[in-house]
Amino acid sequence: MIKVIMCGHGDIACSMKNSVEMIFGKADALLPITFEKGECPADIEQKITPLISEHDEVLIVTDFFGGSPFNVSSKLALAHQNVEAITGMSLPLCLEVMSNIDDLSLSDLANYLVKVGANCVKKFNKAVILETEEDFI
């Protein structure tokens, strides 16, 4: 069973788990970790490492590429065969995690998230709608 450690600056991971649960219901697979002001990368490592040993397969989802949470999770993914690390945490991505966690292997889940992640950001294209409305005038 895959567990998902979420880690980002501040308490963003905790807030995001709460948001997921507002939409999806109970999400016990998500394990949020804070990274508070004044903490250093070693603090993140100290929080994540015990969770890795407790679980068979772990996906670490962090906030952004190049940040301390991602750097630490990459180091841990390299050191542990049962760990994959991705970055770019968002609510649509976490909802995709919850929808697919029971059906995909750890590696397939990570690859799938990168694929769907490319389409998470969308703009409401009002120009198209306004043009369409003009057609009916």
Place this chain on the structure above:
Amino acid sequence: MIKVIMCGHGDIACSMKNSVEMIFGKADALLPITFEKGECPADIEQKITPLISEHDEVLIVTDFFGGSPFNVSSKLALAHQNVEAITGMSLPLCLEVMSNIDDLSLSDLANYLVKVGANCVKKFNKAVILETEEDFI
């Protein structure tokens, strides 16, 4: 001057602004809005509408496509010429907002975010690194 209304389920937008400020420093252009359990789309509209009238140009950034925050913001973007709406809020996206808000027009900023948003989700590719290490053995 562009203002950015952030809105997502729960208090995710407030947490995200705090995370941005941990990294970027003061981010007065970001105006986070909560969408709590028990509230309805009309509540979101009631919170956002006064902010639109207070500012010249407004970008609304919401959590995910099809959710109430995005649906309300799309309706408001259609009704107000000075409003654009995008979805897929994440920390890398908000950092891109802060890095470009003073240099781009409202429309260009929204389009730019969709473009960079496609690359926000990345996987740490440990297979490549392990293969490279093997080359040096």
